[in-house]
Amino acid sequence: MTTQQIVPPSQIESELLRIWDSLDKTRQMRASLFNLIVFNRLSSRTDYIRNIVQKIIDTFPCRVLFVTHDPDPSKHYLKTAVSVMASTGPSATVCDDIDIGVAGSEWERVPYIILPHLLPDLPVYLLWAEDPSQSHPLFQPLAMLSTRIIFDSESADHLMSFSQTLLSLKEQKGRDIADLNWARLDGWRNLLASTFDSKERIADLKDIQELTICYNARETEFFCHLKIQAMYLLALISSRLGWNFQSTEKKENRFCFKFDSAIKATIESSFYQDLPPGCILSMKIVTKGQSHYHFIRNPKQSNQVTVQITTHDRCSLPFQFILGKTAMGQSLVREIFLKGTSSFFLETLHQLQILDKEKIC
Amino acid sequence: MNPLEEPGRTSRTIDPCVLVIFGATGDLTGRRLVPAIYQLGREGLLPSNFACVGFARRPKTDEQFRGELKEDIIAHSRTKPIDETFWQSFQEQIFYHQSDFDVDEGYQNLARRLSQLDTRHGTRGNRIFYLSVPPKYFPLIIEKLRKFNLIYDVRENEERWSRVIIEKPFGRDFASSAELQTSIQKNLHESQTYRIDHYLGKETVQNLLVFRFANSIFESIWNNKHIDHVQITVAEELGIGTRGAFFEEEGLLRDIVQNHMMQLVSLVAMEPPVNLSASAVRDEKVKVLQSIRPFTQSDFKENIIRGQYGNGYINGESVPGYRHEANVNPNSAVETYVAMRLFIDNWRWASVPFYLRGGKRLPKRATEIAITFKDAPGFLFQNYERKIDPNVLAIRIQPNEGIALKINCKIPGPSSPIQPVKMDFRYGSYFGQSPPEAYERLIWDSMIGDNTLFARSDEVASSWKILTPVLEYWSNNRSEFPNYSSGTWGPANADEMIKKDGRTWRIL
Numbered sequence: 001m002t003t004q005q006i007v008p009p010s011q012i013e014s015e016l017l018r019i020w021d022s023l024d025k026t027r028q029m030r031a032s033l034f035n036l037i038v039f040n041r042l043s044s045r046t047d048y049i050r051n052i053v054q055k056i057i058d059t060f061p062c063r064v065l066f067v068t069h070d071p072d073p074s075k076h077y078l079k080t081a082v083s084v085m086a087s088t089g090p091s092a093t094v095c096d097d098i099d100i101g102v103a104g105s106e107w108e109r110v111p112y113i114i115l116p117h118l119l120p121d122l123p124v125y126l127l128w129a130e131d132p133s134q135s136h137p138l139f140q141p142l143a144m145l146s147t148r149i150i151f152d153s154e155s156a157d158h159l160m161s162f163s164q165t166l167l168s169l170k171e172q173k174g175r176d177i178a179d180l181n182w183a184r185l186d187g188w189r190n191l192l193a194s195t196f197d198s199k200e201r202i203a204d205l206k207d208i209q210e211l212t213i214c215y216n217a218r219e220t221e222f223f224c225h226l227k228i229q230a231m232y233l234l235a236l237i238s239s240r241l242g243w244n245f246q247s248t249e250k251k252e253n254r255f256c257f258k259f260d261s262a263i264k265a266t267i268e269s270s271f272y273q274d275l276p277p278g279c280i281l282s283m284k285i286v287t288k289g290q291s292h293y294h295f296i297r298n299p300k301q302s303n304q305v306t307v308q309i310t311t312h313d314r315c316s317l318p319f320q321f322i323l324g325k326t327a328m329g330q331s332l333v334r335e336i337f338l339k340g341t342s343s344f345f346l347e348t349l350h351q352l353q354i355l356d357k358e359k360i361c
Numbered sequence: 362m363n364p365l366e367e368p369g370r371t372s373r374t375i376d377p378c379v380l381v382i383f384g385a386t387g388d389l390t391g392r393r394l395v396p397a398i399y400q401l402g403r404e405g406l407l408p409s410n411f412a413c414v415g416f417a418r419r420p421k422t423d424e425q426f427r428g429e430l431k432e433d434i435i436a437h438s439r440t441k442p443i444d445e446t447f448w449q450s451f452q453e454q455i456f457y458h459q460s461d462f463d464v465d466e467g468y469q470n471l472a473r474r475l476s477q478l479d480t481r482h483g484t485r486g487n488r489i490f491y492l493s494v495p496p497k498y499f500p501l502i503i504e505k506l507r508k509f510n511l512i513y514d515v516r517e518n519e520e521r522w523s524r525v526i527i528e529k530p531f532g533r534d535f536a537s538s539a540e541l542q543t544s545i546q547k548n549l550h551e552s553q554t555y556r557i558d559h560y561l562g563k564e565t566v567q568n569l570l571v572f573r574f575a576n577s578i579f580e581s582i583w584n585n586k587h588i589d590h591v592q593i594t595v596a597e598e599l600g601i602g603t604r605g606a607f608f609e610e611e612g613l614l615r616d617i618v619q620n621h622m623m624q625l626v627s628l629v630a631m632e633p634p635v636n637l638s639a640s641a642v643r644d645e646k647v648k649v650l651q652s653i654r655p656f657t658q659s660d661f662k663e664n665i666i667r668g669q670y671g672n673g674y675i676n677g678e679s680v681p682g683y684r685h686e687a688n689v690n691p692n693s694a695v696e697t698y699v700a701m702r703l704f705i706d707n708w709r710w711a712s713v714p715f716y717l718r719g720g721k722r723l724p725k726r727a728t729e730i731a732i733t734f735k736d737a738p739g740f741l742f743q744n745y746e747r748k749i750d751p752n753v754l755a756i757r758i759q760p761n762e763g764i765a766l767k768i769n770c771k772i773p774g775p776s777s778p779i780q781p782v783k784m785d786f787r788y789g790s791y792f793g794q795s796p797p798e799a800y801e802r803l804i805w806d807s808m809i810g811d812n813t814l815f816a817r818s819d820e821v822a823s824s825w826k827i828l829t830p831v832l833e834y835w836s837n838n839r840s841e842f843p844n845y846s847s848g849t850w851g852p853a854n855a856d857e858m859i860k861k862d863g864r865t866w867r868i869l
Contacts, residue, residue: 009677033780078677112674112848116598116725120869121753121767121783145868337778339748 004081004099009113015082016096023084028094030084031061034122034336037114037142040129042070042101045155048222049129052180052332058087059333061095063119067110068101069138076104080113111141123147125336132169133161143169148176148339150183150332153228154278160356163349176341181228181278182348183335187323188233188280189344191295191305194321204293204311205241210264210286216279217269223277227255230267231356232348233280238265239351240344248355257355272299295321375808376522377410378487379478381471383502384494385415385426385457389528391433393559394493397800399434402451403444406805410483414456416471426457439798454482462498468509475511486521488512489807492528499527500544507548515550526555526807529620530611531816534832535825542818555807556816560621560728562799562806564788565762567814569628569730570642572756572764579754580633582734585713589751592731592867593625595719598675599726600847601697605688612695614667614828617719623650623824624816625758626715629730630705639813643820650823654704661834666855668698669840670722673847680722680847694839697721700855702862703827716859718866722847727869728758737769742779750781753867762796763787 007015020030036056040049046068053064064085070077079101086094098117102110118124126146130136133156143149149169156162169175196205215230234257238245243259250256257265270281275297285293291311298304303323309316380398382390401407415426431452435443458474460467479486488511492502503525506512512523527545532538545554560566573580582588595617601608608616627646634641656665671682684691698720705715734752742749753767765785772778788796806814844852850866859866 033782080677109674109677112724113677115848115850115868116676118868120867121755121765121781123781124868337772337780339778 004083004097006079006081009080012080012082012098012113012117016084016098019082019084023094028086028092030095031093032063032095032119032122033060034062035065035118035124036062036127037065037067037124037146038127038129039067039069039138039142042068042072045129045222049127052127054085054088056333056336057085057095060336061087061093062125063095063117063122064097065114065117066097066099067114067138067142068099069107069136070101070103072103076106078102078106078109078113107138110138111145114142114145118145125150127332128152129155131156131162133157133165143173143175146175148178148336150178150180150336152180154181154223154225156225158356159225159228159231160353163352163356167346167349167353170341170346176339178335178338178341178345180332181232182342182345183332184279185229185232185236186335187303187305188283189236191307191321191323192237195293195295195307195309204285204287204289204291207287207289207291208241208263208285209288210266210284211237212266212268212282212284213280214268214270214282216275216277216281217271218273218275218277220277226269226278227267229278229280231352233283234265234267235348235351235355236344238355239347245351245354248357275299275302375406375408375805376487376810377408377482377484378489378808379412379414379475379482379484380489380491380804380808381414381416381458381475382491382493383416383462383498384492385417386419386421386429387417387493389493390415391429392437393798393800394491394804395430395433396438397798397804399430399438399443399448399451400440400798400801401805403440403447406801408808410485412454412456412478412482412484414458414471414474414478416458416460416467418459418461420459421457423455423457427452427455430455462494462502462505465505465508468505468511472509472511488523489526489804490523491526491804494528496527496530496532496541499541503545503548512549512553515552522553522810524553524555524807524810525549526557526804526815528557530615531556531620531821532825533611533615535822535829538821538825542822546818551818552812554815554818555803555812556818556821557803558620558624558816559799559803560624560758561814561816562801562803563758563762564796564802565756565758565764566625566628567802569756570637574633583732584709585711587734588713589733589735590713590862590864591629591715592729592733593622593629593715593717594727594729594731594867594869595622595625596723596725596727596850596869597721598723598848600670600680600722601683601686601689603687605686608697609689609693609695613697613699613719613721614831618699618701618717619824619828620816622717622719623827624820625730626650626653626703626705626717627820629732630710630715632709637813639811642813643817647817647819647823648707649705650820650827652705652707652710653827654706655827656703656830658834660702661831661838664702664858665831666698666700666852666858667696667835667840668700668720668845668852668855669693669695669842670697670720670845670847671843673722673849675722675724675848682843682847683721684843694842696835696840698723698845698851698855700851700858701831702858714862716864716866718851718855720845720851723850724848725869726760729867729869730756730758731867732756733864749779755867761787762789 005015040046081099083097084094085097124146126142126149129152132151153162166177170177196202213230213233217226243263246258248257254266254268281297283295294308296306305321306318307321308318458471532541627649630649631645634645669683683697684693700718703715732754736751749769755765757763763786765783767781767783769779770782772780
């Protein structure tokens with residue numbers, strides 16, 4: 001990344017051009033596949049969000065328009081700066097970074113600054129790193145510019161209100177949506193789909209009696225809503241299998257969910273220092289016919305899951321499933337190019353509204 | 362035929378001439394004309410025997426005039442710094458003539474002075490008169506020029522020539538345009554009339570003909586079988602600035618749509634001309650304008666949208682609404698934005714909508730023609746794509762002149778999501794230099810007697826014929842203004858206009 005140059009908004013493009021001219025003959029190639037608008041409040045999370053953006057451009061160059069809103073009511077400013085971000089990999093591809101720092105009522109100007117700097121003909125993704133259920137005056141104008149909005153449910157106070165807000169955005173305003181935590185479950189969704197791939201196993205799915213999901217309870221400065229991925233997974237499975245929710249009960253550190261047909265699901269936690277916070281550690285499925293499916297994440301190889309399957313008449317050899325890269329941003333990169341909104345994601349959100357009535361997350 | 366000029370190899374020889382600029386102390390002269398003439402001279406494109414005379418009302422000496430022009434060149438020339446060595450010799454060819462436009466004596470003296478310049482500079486009696494003055498002076502000046510034999514008859518074997526360049530607006534509506542034409546043509550032959558529309562001098566506009574007719578892959582799909590719709594945008598981030606009084610009289614439809622945008626429509630939609638002569642090209646352009654479907658009452662309400670900017674932000678800075686600009690009526694009903702949908706009723710363009718939008722105080726300065734092609738049959742990819750983006754060919758007229766083609770591409774990896782990507786050609790990057798200013802090309806064309814890139818009287822009349830009913834409807838029906846904030850892409854009803862057709866305006 002080149003040093004950020006603070007420039008007035010009218011000189012954003014000319015300053016970028018000047019930087020590019022200065023990089024001439026360095027064999028770096030300017031590229032952009034899409035526009036990425038990022039909005040976040042100024043906090044210690046800002047660096048974490050930056051890190052996600054870096055991971056995205058490591059794979060796919062894009063024009064970044066990074067908006068940081070300083071919530072300090074005593075401040076009143078608007079600053080714009082430009083720089084060039086380089087991927088950390090072997091590629092010599094680099095891309096534009098336009099930074100907008102804003103405080104006080106100056107937020108009004110932000111959409112006007114962004115609008116002329118969107119690259120035509122390329123999609124515009126908005127990464128809204130704040131709780132969408134808390135209204136922010138910049139949300140609507142930035143959403144209007146976007147092809148798709150990606151949220152971070154980690155920033156939401158409650159998963160139920162988060163789900164409601166996202167569903168209303170989709171169903172009432174027709175916005176295409178995604179969530180970072182949903183994207184992080186990409187590997188587990190693939191694992192489930194590929195495990196239950198035969199007639200017998202699909203029959204087992206319909207016969208589930210108990211489901212236990214264990215997540216990593218390691219809290220960090222940026223991750224404190226640790227149950228979200230586990231809740232997502234439960235909501236996905238229960239919505240896809242048509243389970244009707246009946247009740248929730250908290251027992252020590254576990255949450256027990258009861259569905260009709262005597263189906264029970266449990267969310268519990270364990271602690272692994274070296275694994276990402278909130279990530280799924282294991283999942284266990286027991287059917288009425290006493291088939292057991294056990295998925296255990298390898299704590300030393302975090303992208304590997306050991307799958308053990310036993311049925312009443314067969315005990316299969318365990319096998320390894322590779323979840324794909326688990327680094328922050330990689331799952332988003334995979335999600336980002338999918339068009340529209342996943343219908344499974346919408347079903348999951350509907351189910352979360354029901355499952356999280358007690359505001360577990 | 363010059364026996365030493367090899368067509369296409371040697372530069373075209375240019376007749377010696379004197380260029381007389383009426384309104385020589387005006388804004389256009391300083392910002393555009395003089396820098397263009399300087400640039401032509403510097404690049405060796407002016408005739409060897411050349412002189413330039415500024416004609417204006419204010420008294421000043423040749424030296425004072427030269428000094429002012431030098432300042433203008435320093436401020437506005439596209440190449441900087443000024444080439445002092447060249448300027449020292451070039452300024453000796455520049456003169457100032459003081460007179461009111463309506464005084465006979467002024468023209469008698471001008472005739473005498475031009476005759477002296479012919480002797481001194483070898484300009485052989487050839488004249489170009491550039492009328493950089495308000496249109497109300499066109500008939501008067503042309504009449505006086507004729508009266509004092511500064512405009513010659515057009516005759517075969519006549520060695521001397523005289524040409525008159527006039528600046529838009531060419532009338533305020535169909536009737537006034539016809540009236541202007543009638544008064545001009547009493548003293549001026551059509552072949553001597555050069556109606557300048559600087560958009561036609563832009564390199565990318567000229568390249569439209571090359572792009573369309575020198576590339577068989579594009580021309581073969583340039584029709585209603587393959588094209589879904591066309592969008593033409595002329596966006597300015599500037600407001601009306603010091604032109605409040607002018608704009609109150611004109612409005613955006615007269616200022617931009619009737620001329621620049623209609624020229625772009627005709628170049629995009631025209632049939633291949635039989636050759637590249639001025640008359641052949643202009644014949645085809647006129648046919649397009651004559652094929653535009655007349656607007657109906659429902660079009661006036663639903664498919665022609667006007668807007669006026671209110672307060673807002675440009676480049677992060679707060680800017681006032683149109684009604685707060687200098688010399689503007691605080692209740693003004695003048696439009697600063699126009700969007701419209703039109704159809705060209707001919708075989709090539711049947712049922713292809715052309716969406717035009719132009720405005721002041723939009724987010725950025727951008728002029729673009731975008732051709733959106735029909736969707737590819739989606740059955741191959743519909744399993745994991747809602748809808749694949751259509752191909753779009755975007756021709757950027759200004760800034761960043763160039764052409765971009767949006768295509769769909771598979772993202773590397775085992776799964777196959779599809780992502781639109783752009784193939785982008787930029788004049789500046791490819792040819793390593795910025796294209797010449799439009800006025801350079803147009804002044805040069807007037808010197809060589811090529812009026813291909815100038816509007817012909819029937820083009821102007823056809824354009825007014827389409828748009829005059831809109832002006833009449835607007836004059837009888839007010840609109841609620843302001844209806845868009847400065848720094849946005851225009852009023853909401855313009856978005857609704859295109860949305861009801863299942864399309865959206867491009868974000869530029």
